[in-house]
Amino acid sequence: MSVRNLDRLFKPTSLALIGASKRPDSVGRVVARNLFNGGFDGPIMPVHPKHPAIEGTLAYPSVADLPIAPDLAVICTPPDSVPELVAELGARGTRAAVVITAGFGEGGNEAGAARRQRLLDAARPHTLRIVGPNCVGVLLPRLGIDASFSHIAAAPGDLAFLTQSGAMVTAMLDWAAPRGIGFSQVVSLGDMTDVDFGDLLDYLAVDPGTRAILLYVEGVTNARKFMSACRAASRAKPVIVIKGGRHAEGAKAASSHTGALAGSDAVYEAAFRRAGALRVQTLEELFDAAETLATASPARRGAADRLAILTNGGGPGVLATDALIDQGGRLAELAPETIATLDAALPATWSRGNPVDIIGDAPGSRYSAALEALLADPGVDAVLVMNCPTAVADPGEAAGAVIETVQAARAREIRRPVFTNWLGDPAAQASRRLFAANRLPTYDTPERAIRAVMHLVRYRRGQEELLETVPSIPEGHQPDTQGAREILRRAQDEQRTWLTEPEAKRILECYGIPTVRTRTAATVDEAVQVAGELGYPVALKILSPDITHKSDIGGVALDLESEADLRTHGEAILRRAREAKPDARIDGFSVQEMCRRPGAIELILGLVEDHQFGPAVLFGQGGTAVEVVKDKAIGLPPLNLRLARSLMAETRIYRLLSGYRDTPPADLEAIALALVRLSELAAELAEVAEVDINPLLADSKGVIALDARVKVKPKEAVDPTVSPAARLAIRPYPKALEQEGTLLDGTTVKIRPVKPEDEPAVQELYRHLTPEDMRLRFFAPKAEIGHESAARMTQIDYDREMALVGLFPDEPGQIFGLARIAADPDGRTAEYAVAVRSAIKGRGLGFLLMRRILDYAQRRGIKEVHGDVLTENRRMLQICGELGFERRLDPQDSQVVKVVKTFE
Structure with a gap:
């Protein structure tokens, strides 16, 4: 749906528990105990038709008897009662409910599915948001709200955990409690009848109290919404995912190689990667990744996986190296200058390479000197510092030296990530606590440390992919979509499931994918004739809509050099096909020229x-x-x-x-x-x-x-x-929005949606704005826009944003104007921005682009477009007035006017 009314879920000022109970071991009893002992500062109103009090608090016999409308209702009554309760709550003003009750169509139950629809119908008129049904509940530790039947409470923290599985809530809290890990929100989504991952990702992306979002996913409901929300959230903070059911590769038999290879888990992997989320496999790895991404200094842009390992023990350094190579990382090659610096600072017996073994008796000063040299090496992307306990050196002193060195480097704007691995248990615990207190990622084994290094590498690569400049696709090819559709419709009319090989190749040719020349023949004699026209050697293949894997039944012959060859193999192919598939329809052969590409x-x-x-x-x-x-x-x-x-x-x-x-x-x-x-x-x-x-x-x-x-x-x-x-889960380039327009002087201009490869041209557009126009556009002096800003303007999510650019036909590589809108997750309001090269202002391009982007917004169902304009920007205010914007003065800033365009 959207983020509407989710603030009532996450920031309620009052609660009602419907289905509160005194019956031992009942869900209503456990939820009541958790709610009343959570520390919530607002009113909690239990509802029960018979008990006068629950947990020592006055109870109310019905929703109608509640003294106020609760912001959030928690419902654990029998399933048939839930739709009516939701309707009653909505009418009173409640805008969020957690439905713990099951029985709403799980497992395909028809009565439950009908009940589920009644629940949605009851909530919709009031835009009342529903979490669940069939969930464990919601925990909001910072507010003291435990609206769940979990056996253990969540500690306050800044990690959000969203899960479909209720069992994962209790498993997670059990795992996190002894490790001191806290949460901003824990949400059991259950059946996701209304609120789903996409809604919560949109909400939490802008929640200042959440630094990372952890997901346990079994399936998504709306793929396009999930992809848009996850991409937006991952640009703001780490999104880390565990996917349940990795090895459920689909029950249906695959009819092609592609179908066999593209299992559902592989598609989920692709979706997470495309959305910028980091996928992990275990709970331990989930928290390690969250801590790594929160505490490690961000990797440099363009930084790869070149790791320097600093250790006082050779064996652990070797183990770390093995783990690094196994996971696709690389050891950094130390610069000669770095080797020279280390030679001067370390004993003659040091390893003189990477891993940098500074010998078991290394004091803190040796760690400091070596780490400083590695952080200064431009060929080092990150450093793992390791310590093995020895009787002749203090691990705590070494830890302190590492912390001081990192802090000094950060003060000099050297921010390469530093990871630590202090081995041992009693001897290392104090050092690990010291690292954690100073926000340096720390791990107890070399393998976990290397895994964390690679988490950061993968995450950074994913973030850079979201912002990387995209190369242009060569011009000149226009797909023959109509021709391809005619082939497909003919097959549909004949009720065929598979195209013939020549038809399939014709489809590829319609889309510019090169194929070998292929013809059909009904008989061996016709095949001989076709082969003569194509020229020997040829390949001969059985042609049958019922035989898709031709090689499996001996239906292919290659390198046929003559008519005699072709006749012999053609008869043999027919015989084998009839023996292997006696019921198959045989249409003859496909004959294709032999493609000789040695070494291909x-x-x-x-x-x-x-x-x-x-x-x-x-x-x-x-x-x-x-x-x-x-x-x-x-x-x-x-x-x-x-x-x-x-x-x-x-x-x-x-x-x-x-x-x-x-x-x-x-x-x-x-x-x-x-x-x-x-x-x-x-x-x-x-x-x-x-x-x-x-x-x-x-x-x-x-x-x-x-x-x-x-x-x-x-x-x-x-x-x-x-x-x-x-x-498609990701909306493709909207080619239908390509159009033309006419400027005031009669010049024709091409208008089209922005493309990812437009980034250099957009940067060039802003270079052609005068300093004054840049100030009016950005409300502050600005020389130009950088790569990241331009990438965000061009690599847009067409499902939520739109940007139209203006080009002159005789200068197709140059952008002269850009107008864009960015809608909120609800798709109800959008903010606009516009820029036109200063040299062509006054010719009507800005007005034309604004009019077209507003037309688009109205067609998409956006109800309001708004923007902030400096009062001195008279030309923009004039354009907005001509386009029907209303002016609203900003009470906080008299130099800014908010302009608002509303649509019926």
Whole structure:
């Protein structure tokens, strides 16, 4: 739904407990005990028709008898009573409820599902927000609210924990309590009938009391909302996820290699990565990651995984190195200057390399000198400092020296992350507490420390991907969407599930993916004729809508050099096909020219539709053994060249594609472009259920698809009134908004949505604003906008934001104006901003862009667009007046006018 009224959930001033009980071991009894002993400062009003008091507090027989409308109601009554109670509470003014009761359709129960709908119908007229049903409850430790039936309370802190599983609440609190870990909010979401992950991520993204958001996810309800909310939240603070059910790879039999490889967990992995969230596997790792991201100094922009290890023991240093390599990290190569500095400061027996072993008797001064040298090395991205207890050195002294050195480095603006690993137990506990008190991440084993290092590396890479400048896609290709649809409709009309191989390849050609020439033949004689026209050698394949894996039944013959060859193999293929699949319809053969690309690497590209996240793109090592090799990666469309390259880099085959020994690198851009084209196909062809391109040959000359399969949805499964792009979890570039306009002097201007690759042009736009125009735009002197600001303006979530740019047709690479709106998570209000190059002001571009962006806002259902304008910015105030904005003076600042445009 939205964040509406979630403040009543998280900041209630009054509570009602409906279903409070005195019956031992009942949920109502446990929730009452927890609520009344939590320390909440406001009124708690128990409701029970028979008991005059609960936990020593006056009880009320019904909701109607409550003296005030509670902000938050907690309901643990039988399920049939809940919808009526919610309606009654909503009518009285309650705007949030936690429904602990189960029985609302879990497991597919029809009566429960009907009850669930009645619950939603009761809440909707009052915009009353519901957490649950079938949940453990909500804990808000800073307010002293424990509205749950947990056996243990949550300590106050600044971590938010959101979980679908009620059992995970109690497991988490049990795990956290002895470790002194506290929470800002703990929310058991249960069945997520109303409030879901997307709503809570939007709310907590701007909660100043929450520094990190921890999720236990089994499934999401609205994939697009989840992706938008998670991306927005992860830009503000760490979002760390555990996904339950990692190995539930789907019960249905897969009909293609892509379907077999793209299990649901792989799609979730892709979604989390794309949204900037860090995925972990265990509770311990969840908290380690939260502490790491909260306490470690942020890695430098562009910093990779080059780690320096500083230790007083060789063995632990070796263990840390092994763990680092196992997890994909690298040891930093120390600069000669660093080696020289360490030579001067350390005993002659030091390791003279990385790991830097400063010998077991190292005092604090030796740690300090070595750490200072490593932090000054530009080739070092992070440092792990280790200590093994010895009888000749004080670990506490060493810890103090490390802390002082880090603090001194920070004072000099040297902020490389420093991790600590003090081994042992009694000897190291005091040092670990000292590190924690000084906000230095500390771990008890080398493996945990290295895992934390890699958490930071992965998290930082994810954040940079959200802001990285995207390369442009080569101009010139326009997909033949209509041609592709005609092929698909013909198959639907014939009630075919699979296209023929030639049809599948024609679909790929419509989207600019190169394929080998392929023709069909009904008989062996026709195949001979076609082969003569194509030229020998040729490949011959059985053509049947009922045989998708042709190689499995001996339905493929390669390198046929002559007519005699073709006739012999053609008859044999027919015989094997009829023996293996006697009921299959045999339409003849596909004949294709033999593609000779010695040294080319076989890849697989695929497309499959996930029931939660919609279309997903697959990339990996191809060939007949793809399901055995399982070297693959999954990404969510829309893809651009950067995202495609990042997807490729997740696989082992990528290292071969990058070149090895005397083999030149494959054309990586051609492979990435094929992935982008496949992503476009996913966004435009809702009729396509699956695509399998295997193999796609790749070498230094480019790519070419040798075989392809396309699965078609039945006609009744595709709603022609719904945009194909609506299936995607991430809204693609809205091409329909491309348009033209005319300036006051008659000049034609092209208007289109901003693209991620526009970042350099947007920076150039602001460089062409005068200092005065920059001051009026940003309310303060500003020379230019940097990479991060420009990336945020161009890498937008089209589902929540929109930016239209103005270009002149004869200068397509230059942006002359930009107008943007950013909507709140509810989609009800939006803030606008506009900028036009100073040299062309007065020609009407700013007015035109504003009018078009307002038209868009109204079509999207936004009710209000607003902005702040300096009173001296007369031209902007004039434009706003002409566009129907109302002026409202800011009572806090007489130099600022708030302008507001409302829509009916």
